[in-house]
Amino acid sequence: MAEERLTTSELRDVWALLSGDERIDGFHQVDPAEADDFFLGLSAREQAQMLLTMQPGERRLWLRLLPPDDVADTVQQVPKEERAALLELLDDASRREVTALLAYAEDAAGGLMSPRFARLRPEMTVDEAIRYLRRQARERLETIYYAYVLDHEQRLCGVVSFRDLFAAPQNTLLADVMHTSVISVEDTLDQESVARIMAQHDLNAIPVVDENGRMKGIVTIDDVVDVVQREATEDIQKLGGMEALETPYMQTSLVSLIKKRAGWLSILFIGELLTASAMGRYQDEIARAVILALFVPLIISSGGNSGSQATTLIIRAMALGEITLRDWWRIIRRELAAGFVLGVILAALGLVRILVWQAAFHSYGEHYLGVAFTVAVSLIGVVTWGTVAGSMLPFVIRRLGADPASASAPFVATLVDVSGLVIYFNVGRLLLRGSLL
Amino acid sequence: MAEERLTTSELRDVWALLSGDERIDGFHQVDPAEADDFFLGLSAREQAQMLLTMQPGERRLWLRLLPPDDVADTVQQVPKEERAALLELLDDASRREVTALLAYAEDAAGGLMSPRFARLRPEMTVDEAIRYLRRQARERLETIYYAYVLDHEQRLCGVVSFRDLFAAPQNTLLADVMHTSVISVEDTLDQESVARIMAQHDLNAIPVVDENGRMKGIVTIDDVVDVVQREATEDIQKLGGMEALETPYMQTSLVSLIKKRAGWLSILFIGELLTASAMGRYQDEIARAVILALFVPLIISSGGNSGSQATTLIIRAMALGEITLRDWWRIIRRELAAGFVLGVILAALGLVRILVWQAAFHSYGEHYLGVAFTVAVSLIGVVTWGTVAGSMLPFVIRRLGADPASASAPFVATLVDVSGLVIYFNVGRLLLRGSLL
Numbered sequence: 001m002a003e004e005r006l007t008t009s010e011l012r013d014v015w016a017l018l019s020g021d022e023r024i025d026g027f028h029q030v031d032p033a034e035a036d037d038f039f040l041g042l043s044a045r046e047q048a049q050m051l052l053t054m055q056p057g058e059r060r061l062w063l064r065l066l067p068p069d070d071v072a073d074t075v076q077q078v079p080k081e082e083r084a085a086l087l088e089l090l091d092d093a094s095r096r097e098v099t100a101l102l103a104y105a106e107d108a109a110g111g112l113m114s115p116r117f118a119r120l121r122p123e124m125t126v127d128e129a130i131r132y133l134r135r136q137a138r139e140r141l142e143t144i145y146y147a148y149v150l151d152h153e154q155r156l157c158g159v160v161s162f163r164d165l166f167a168a169p170q171n172t173l174l175a176d177v178m179h180t181s182v183i184s185v186e187d188t189l190d191q192e193s194v195a196r197i198m199a200q201h202d203l204n205a206i207p208v209v210d211e212n213g214r215m216k217g218i219v220t221i222d223d224v225v226d227v228v229q230r231e232a233t234e235d236i237q238k239l240g241g242m243e244a245l246e247t248p249y250m251q252t253s254l255v256s257l258i259k260k261r262a263g264w265l266s267i268l269f270i271g272e273l274l275t276a277s278a279m280g281r282y283q284d285e286i287a288r289a290v291i292l293a294l295f296v297p298l299i300i301s302s303g304g305n306s307g308s309q310a311t312t313l314i315i316r317a318m319a320l321g322e323i324t325l326r327d328w329w330r331i332i333r334r335e336l337a338a339g340f341v342l343g344v345i346l347a348a349l350g351l352v353r354i355l356v357w358q359a360a361f362h363s364y365g366e367h368y369l370g371v372a373f374t375v376a377v378s379l380i381g382v383v384t385w386g387t388v389a390g391s392m393l394p395f396v397i398r399r400l401g402a403d404p405a406s407a408s409a410p411f412v413a414t415l416v417d418v419s420g421l422v423i424y425f426n427v428g429r430l431l432l433r434g435s436l437l
Numbered sequence: 438m439a440e441e442r443l444t445t446s447e448l449r450d451v452w453a454l455l456s457g458d459e460r461i462d463g464f465h466q467v468d469p470a471e472a473d474d475f476f477l478g479l480s481a482r483e484q485a486q487m488l489l490t491m492q493p494g495e496r497r498l499w500l501r502l503l504p505p506d507d508v509a510d511t512v513q514q515v516p517k518e519e520r521a522a523l524l525e526l527l528d529d530a531s532r533r534e535v536t537a538l539l540a541y542a543e544d545a546a547g548g549l550m551s552p553r554f555a556r557l558r559p560e561m562t563v564d565e566a567i568r569y570l571r572r573q574a575r576e577r578l579e580t581i582y583y584a585y586v587l588d589h590e591q592r593l594c595g596v597v598s599f600r601d602l603f604a605a606p607q608n609t610l611l612a613d614v615m616h617t618s619v620i621s622v623e624d625t626l627d628q629e630s631v632a633r634i635m636a637q638h639d640l641n642a643i644p645v646v647d648e649n650g651r652m653k654g655i656v657t658i659d660d661v662v663d664v665v666q667r668e669a670t671e672d673i674q675k676l677g678g679m680e681a682l683e684t685p686y687m688q689t690s691l692v693s694l695i696k697k698r699a700g701w702l703s704i705l706f707i708g709e710l711l712t713a714s715a716m717g718r719y720q721d722e723i724a725r726a727v728i729l730a731l732f733v734p735l736i737i738s739s740g741g742n743s744g745s746q747a748t749t750l751i752i753r754a755m756a757l758g759e760i761t762l763r764d765w766w767r768i769i770r771r772e773l774a775a776g777f778v779l780g781v782i783l784a785a786l787g788l789v790r791i792l793v794w795q796a797a798f799h800s801y802g803e804h805y806l807g808v809a810f811t812v813a814v815s816l817i818g819v820v821t822w823g824t825v826a827g828s829m830l831p832f833v834i835r836r837l838g839a840d841p842a843s844a845s846a847p848f849v850a851t852l853v854d855v856s857g858l859v860i861y862f863n864v865g866r867l868l869l870r871g872s873l874l
Binding site for chain 1: 449453471474477478570571574575581582599600603604618632635636637638639640641658659661662663665666669670672673674676677678679682685686687691694695698699701702703705706707709710712713716717720723724727728730731732733734735737738739741742743745746748749750751752753754757759760764767771774775778779782783786787790800846847850851854858
């Protein structure tokens with residue numbers, strides 16, 4: 001009875017659409033030789049889901065396949081009351097490793113590292129080191145390609161790549177071939193900074209040390225790819241004016257999709273209610289010159305768009321470590337200049353449009369020149385202000401200790417909308433007094 | 438005469454502030470033992486800038502330090518007329534490699550790969566392979582940790598990791614230890630897809646083959662970190678409503694900063710001019726009921742914010758490969774439901790606000806109930822429409838063959854602003870006929 005085999009890529013294609021039980025069924029139909037790679041390639045969340053759906057015996061098999069840093073990630077994805085039972089399935093040594101990792105915040109270097117790195121002693125020869133690593137090749141070390149030279153107190157003295165060992169004469173002491181100016185990170189450092197340091201120095205692995213300089217583990221570059229991708233997704237979603245989803249879009253339930261969006265949308269709405277109050281203060285002006293109301297959406301959206309550009313630029317540059325808090329003064333000067341020029345460009349476009357429409361259709365009555373200049377001057381003011389406010393808000397929010405990505409573009413737009421209205425109507429009062437108003 | 442030495446991290450701190458000549462000066466003050474790592478860690482653009490500033494002899498030294506894929510990137514950063522002179526500085530073999538790489542688009546697998554990978558033959562024994570790789574450890578291969586087994590026509594038959602070799606008995610044939618189900622990419626595949634495939638399969642290196650299956654090079658995971666970071670930055674900047682900067686914010690000149698922003702800002706402004714036309718069609722209604730104008734910013738920004746959420750979510754999910762074009766029908770149903778619920782929430786908030794303000798300040802006159810329901814019903818319509826339009830626009834743009842990130846959030850907001858006004862004033866005509874209008 002030949003059973004139909006699924007290929008892993010067929011399974012991957014339909015994966016998002018399957019229920020928990022269907023996933024297990026599909027998984028059982030995959031060629032056993034490929035099933036392990038497939039399982040290892042799943043996200044921690046999917047692994048957790050599968051483990052909880054499996055029968056106990058099978059659960060142990062697949063849990064033990066995972067290296068300790070992955071087990072820690074997976075365990076953090078299951079409900080608190082089921083964690084102990086999962087940890088029970090590990091052998092004692094692994095359980096100790098995982099428990100140690102669980103003590104770290106998920107998004108710190110300690111939560112990202114693997115404790116299974118290759119340790120060498122400075123007094124070993126190159127030949128001994130190679131033979132030692134060769135024995136380790138069958139063990140479950142994260143990598144044998146980078147080995148760390150530790151003293152008797154587990155403090156990091158140096159690092160050698162396997163390649164260095166191969167290129168060096170066999171009887172040299174490690175102390176003489178190892179690189180001693182090792183870049184390492186502390187276990188409490190946040191994962192974004194770890195990613196940044198590794199990218200900056202083009203490292204494939206970085207050692208993690210505790211506050212006393214004792215080495216605790218390594219973070220490898222493949223973990224960093226996930227971090228970079230995930231952090232970018234979070235920032236993009238926050239910039240889009242919502243909470244970060246944490247799960248892929250298609251796997252997020254409708255209820256949680258709405259929850260993640262309703263909060264910020266309501267906050268923005270309540271902020272935007274101020275525009276109704278602001279407009280209310282200029283009710284008389286609108287009644288006397290309805291024409292002024294026609295340009296309200298144009299004015300405020302121009303401020304919002306320019307603010308959104310500025311805030312996006314600054315937040316991304318901050319996330320990449322290109323700018324820090326102390327750069328604010330240089331940035332405010334650049335953005336003031338950029339905002340003014342952009343405002344002048346839009347003002348010119350607005351002026352042309354009003355004058356052309358007036359010539360063609362007489363749309364704006366006898367005071368069209370006053371209206372045209374009110375719109376143009378307001379645009380310069382609103383766009384300059386929107387740009388400066390948009391670029392500075394991330395600094396303010398970061399100074400207050402919060403995540404600047406939450407200074408999302410729509411939030412800036414809302415802030416700028418209210419002030420844009422005030423600018424516009426006051427320019428109108430000034431330029432149109434005695435004619436339209 | 439002891440010269441003051443700069444550390445590389447001191448130099449890196451001030452790097453962005455230095456002119457071309459100052460960079461060379463600073464670079465010369467760095468400990469020569471660390472200068473090479475510093476140079477290798479610079480971006481292709483910075484390397485190109487430094488090479489062009491250096492004296493010819495020094496230029497050759499540093500250019501030859503770079504592996505061929507980095508030379509290709511760097512050469513692409515210098516003006517066309519200076520490229521040939523740079524290529525002349527390479528030895529013949531390297532120049533051939535670099536010229537071959539330059540034929541590929543910068544953002545394709547072929548433009549990202551290194552041609553210096555370790556090649557083995559299936560009929561070699563494990564022991565021969567290890568000895569061969571050991572000799573290669575001193576050569577300038579991209580990595581010796583993954584070796585590719587090729588047949589006589591350079592077609593890829595399998596892959597072995599160094600670790601596999603170490604764990605296998607010495608006399609086994611490579612044909613018997615190698616993994617034959619190798620995941621590879623074609624040289625024309627775009628780099629985002631390469632990054633996605635490597636992340637999905639947790640690969641540290643991926644072979645690149647031409648259309649005939651002949652192996653051309655490898656892409657390693659450290660290149661992918663840069664790709665992921667750069668692509669996220671581009672997407673974020675496009676979502677912010679501008680062209681991608683291509684250089685770090687602080688190193689972008691004011692002129693180019695303005696250019697990258699003015700284009701989209703002007704397009705959005707011209708689109709937004711339609712709001713003035715739309716408002717013009719409802720001039721009579723505004724004249725009769727100024728109160729309607731007060732809520733215009735509230736209504737359109739709510740549509741814009743909800744559209745911006747939806748478009749951000751979909752564009753990111755597309756970039757991560759979580760959703761494809763054929764998912765549009767499932768997404769439109771989800772977003773329709775989400776948009777409706779979000780609209781109802783905002784409508785409720787709006788209703789409460791108007792009723793409370795009316796009770797407290799009599800702000801909205803005798804027809805306040807009609808106004809309140811006009812605002813509430815419009816909010817449901819505008820938010821639902823904004824959400825659906827925001828989620829579908831990326832599909833339309835992608836279907837047309839363009840980059841969905843260009844369906845930037847402000848672009849959606851502008852689209853939704855115009856249609857939001859039409860919805861609002863038509864709901865008003867319907868609900869307020871005979872009372873306010």
